[in-house]
Amino acid sequence: MSGSSIHCRLDELLSERGMTLTRLSELVGITVVNLSILKNDRARAIRYSTLEAICEVLECDVGDVLVRRR
Numbered sequence: 683m684s685g686s687s688i689h690c691r692l693d694e695l696l697s698e699r700g701m702t703l704t705r706l707s708e709l710v711g712i713t714v715v716n717l718s719i720l721k722n723d724r725a726r727a728i729r730y731s732t733l734e735a736i737c738e739v740l741e742c743d744v745g746d747v748l749v750r751r752r
Contacts, residue, residue, distance in 0.1 A: 692721040
């Protein structure tokens with residue numbers, strides 16, 4: 683786990699939708715490697731355009747993807 687208190691829920695969202703990381707990668711236009719870094723909470727930053735594309739494909743809000751750990 684990184685030192686950040688922000689957690690990416692990509693694994694949970696993909697599971698709920700029966701979608702693979704590879705398929706999300708194809709639909710969003712982001713490499714599987716970069717999505718994996720995000721999914722595993724190793725990302726240090728995320729572009730708004732990337733976050734918007736993920737939310738559009740997964741039909742969710744930003745707060746569904748990124749949450750603050752307490």
